[in-house]
Amino acid sequence: MALDERRFDELTVESQDLQSEAMSTAREVVPDMRDLANDRRHDGVDPDQQAQFGLGRRRLLRNFGLAGLTAGVFGPLISSIVAGPAAAQAGGSIDVQILQTASSLERLAVNTYGVALALPFIKSGNQVIVKFAQTTMMQHDQHRQAFQAQTTALGGKVQDTPNAKNSQVVAQALPTLKAPADVVKLAMTLEQVARDTYLSDMSMFTDKKSRTLMATVMGVETQHLATLRAVAALLAGNGAALIAIPVDPAKLPAAAGSAGFPEAIPTPSKASPPAEGAVQ
Amino acid sequence: MSTEPLDRASLSRRRFMAGGATAALAVGVAACSSSKKSSSSAGGAVSTDTTAPSTTAAANGDAKIAMTAASLEVLAVGTYKSALDAATAGKLGTVPPAVATFVQTAMTQHQKALDQWNSVLTSAGGEAVTQPPPSLKATVDQQFAQVTDATGAAKLALTLERIAADTYLLVGPSITDKKAITLAGALQCVDQEHAAILNFVLGMYPVPDVFQNTDQAFKG
Numbered sequence: 459m460a461l462d463e464r465r466f467d468e469l470t471v472e473s474q475d476l477q478s479e480a481m482s483t484a485r486e487v488v489p490d491m492r493d494l495a496n497d498r499r500h501d502g503v504d505p506d507q508q509a510q511f512g513l514g515r516r517r518l519l520r521n522f523g524l525a526g527l528t529a530g531v532f533g534p535l536i537s538s539i540v541a542g543p544a545a546a547q548a549g550g551s552i553d554v555q556i557l558q559t560a561s562s563l564e565r566l567a568v569n570t571y572g573v574a575l576a577l578p579f580i581k582s583g584n585q586v587i588v589k590f591a592q593t594t595m596m597q598h599d600q601h602r603q604a605f606q607a608q609t610t611a612l613g614g615k616v617q618d619t620p621n622a623k624n625s626q627v628v629a630q631a632l633p634t635l636k637a638p639a640d641v642v643k644l645a646m647t648l649e650q651v652a653r654d655t656y657l658s659d660m661s662m663f664t665d666k667k668s669r670t671l672m673a674t675v676m677g678v679e680t681q682h683l684a685t686l687r688a689v690a691a692l693l694a695g696n697g698a699a700l701i702a703i704p705v706d707p708a709k710l711p712a713a714a715g716s717a718g719f720p721e722a723i724p725t726p727s728k729a730s731p732p733a734e735g736a737v738q
Numbered sequence: 739m740s741t742e743p744l745d746r747a748s749l750s751r752r753r754f755m756a757g758g759a760t761a762a763l764a765v766g767v768a769a770c771s772s773s774k775k776s777s778s779s780a781g782g783a784v785s786t787d788t789t790a791p792s793t794t795a796a797a798n799g800d801a802k803i804a805m806t807a808a809s810l811e812v813l814a815v816g817t818y819k820s821a822l823d824a825a826t827a828g829k830l831g832t833v834p835p836a837v838a839t840f841v842q843t844a845m846t847q848h849q850k851a852l853d854q855w856n857s858v859l860t861s862a863g864g865e866a867v868t869q870p871p872p873s874l875k876a877t878v879d880q881q882f883a884q885v886t887d888a889t890g891a892a893k894l895a896l897t898l899e900r901i902a903a904d905t906y907l908l909v910g911p912s913i914t915d916k917k918a919i920t921l922a923g924a925l926q927c928v929d930q931e932h933a934a935i936l937n938f939v940l941g942m943y944p945v946p947d948v949f950q951n952t953d954q955a956f957k958g
Contacts, residue, residue: 597948604949653927660923661916670911673923677907677930677950684931685944704941707834707888715839715939719931722847723854724924 553668554614555736556659557605560672562621562735563652564602569620570628570648571595574641583638586701587689591645594682601675608668615737623734624651639693642686649683651728652676658729684718691717800918803909804855805867807922810902810956811852813870817878817898818845821891833888836939844895844932851925858918874901874956889940896936897954903929904955926950 571591574580580588606616631644656676663669691713692700700710821841825833856866870878878898885891906926913919934944 593943594945597945600948657920657923657927660910661919666911670907673907673910673926674949674951676923677903677926678945678947680927680930681934681945684934685938688935688938688944703938703943705938707836707892707939708832710834710836710939712835712839715836715841715935716843718935719843719847719928722850722928723921724927726920 551612551614551664552732553663553665554609554612555732556662556672557609557612557668558614558617558737559621559730559732559735560652560656560659560675561602561605561609561617562619563624563648563655563730564598564605565618566620566624566628567598567648567652568595568602570644571598573632574635574645577635577641579637580641584698584701586703587638587642590685590689594645597678597682601678604671604675608671612665612668617735617737619735621730621735623730624648638698639690642690642693646683646686646690647728649679649686651730653679653683653724654726654729657724658726659732662732680724687720688714688718797914800913800915801859801862801864803913803922804858804918805864806871806909806956806958807906807925808852808855808859808867809869809871810874810905811848811855812867813875813878814848814898814902815845815852816870816875817882817894818848820882821885821895824885824891825888830885830891831887834939837888837892840932840935840939841891841895844899847928847932851928854921858921871956871958892936892940896933896940899929899933899936900954901956903933903950904952907950908952908955908957 571594575588575591575595580591602618606618609616627647628644631640631647635641635644653676656672656679659672660669660676663672689701692698692711695711695713697711697714700706700714818841821830822845824830825838825841852867860866878894881894881897885894903926906922906929910919910922910926913922930950937946938944
């Protein structure tokens with residue numbers, strides 16, 4: 459492990475300053491959106507979209523036989539991710555549904571990074587990975603707050619329940635997490651789902667300001683994904699010692715220069731549909 | 739504006755090229771044809787007005803954005819090519835393998851992005867963009883002349899990637915064609931990915947912003 463703690467902390471502070479500015483910008487957007495709320499809140503959605511989302515916590519636990527694990531090691535972890543019944547609210551505009559699904563993905567990401575940080579081999583492992591997980595969790599939480607604020611501004615009900623479908627993915631993966639590479643792989647999955655969902659959503663928004671906000675978040679999730687891909691490549695190539703900030707670029711393997719961006723033009727293959735995380 | 743859900747299976751590159759993007763841009767390309775010679779420097783005169791534009795105006799806007807995007811991709815491809823040539827000629831000293839791979843891969847990906855935009859433009863009856871924005875190219879050329887090593891090349895590459903990613907973020911809300919929106923978003927993503935890896939290689943935190951901003955967007 460190698461970490462320039464002082465430089466890393468400086469970078470984190472810079473990032474947080476930028477986050478404050480960005481949140482300020484996001485807050486400026488919200489009042490304008492309230493003007494749109496009355497026009498948009500009664501817009502209907504495709505019934506097929508509504509039907510796509512139906513998995514609740516109980517079904518999740520039942521399907522994967524996880525109900526009996528509550529006394530085990532992963533019981534509390536799983537509960538922390540999938541806890542809470544879905545709120546009940548029917549309908550909502552496509553914009554609200556998109557924002558609610560995005561909120562559900564961000565909530566799941568925050569919870570999952572929190573769980574990962576508690577795993578012994580992460581906590582006592584490479585401190586750059588720990589810092590990355592901490593910072594990324596914070597960034598996802600800011601994204602969650604921004605999406606929730608916009609949901610409210612559009613007259614929708616805030617979604618704060620983890621995305622049910624992808625909670626299944628996490629719940630399935632948790633018992634298999636034995637090493638940092640396993641956690642990185644799971645995080646890559648969540649980041650790609652978020653990135654792909656937002657990319658797919660771009661053309662579905664009816665409100666430009668909502669689209670802009672989501673694009674600012676998408677640009678960050680895709681950087682999380684690229685970083686995790688590079689880290690995964692280093693771990694796979696016995697290059698854990700190179701996961702350092704600052705890194706000596708001369709020591710990086712050639713693959714590290716391209717592992718982060720395998721697609722010239724990413725396609726949203728893992729996107730969640732707008733209604734998947736909508737408040738029912 | 740339509741709220742019909744996008745068919746996710748239709749987002750492949752091939753279907754994008756054959757799909758509605760070209761048709762939707764056709765009117766705009768035709769309208770812009772009188773200024774084709776200077777299209778590459780048309781810049782990103784992008785309105786952020788939320789008022790729905792007329793069909794023709796919207797197509798004009800999309801066509802201008804496509805041309806601006808293509809011109810930025812021309813600049814990226816050309817600059818990476820210059821970096822490769824300089825490295826091959828030994829003008830950048832020892833180039834770390836990861837940096838060499840990065841430059842080669844990023845150049846290839848920017849070429850694919852350029853091909854994509856030009857395919858949209860030519861399919862809609864316009865001409866392919868082959869020139870970078872002149873003002874921006876002049877600035878980049880100035881900076882490239884001062885590059886003496888791989889680190890300097892990586893820093894310049896980071897600047898270019900940020901300009902591209904921030905520009906896609908800036909113009910995104912002004913695009914009206916759905917498939918063009920997705921293409922711009924996809925390229926915003928890949929340029930942000932390039933930037934993240936360059937940040938890491940240059941010793942910086944790879945994801946410095948909580949929200950991407952448009953600070954370095956090209957505005958023509």
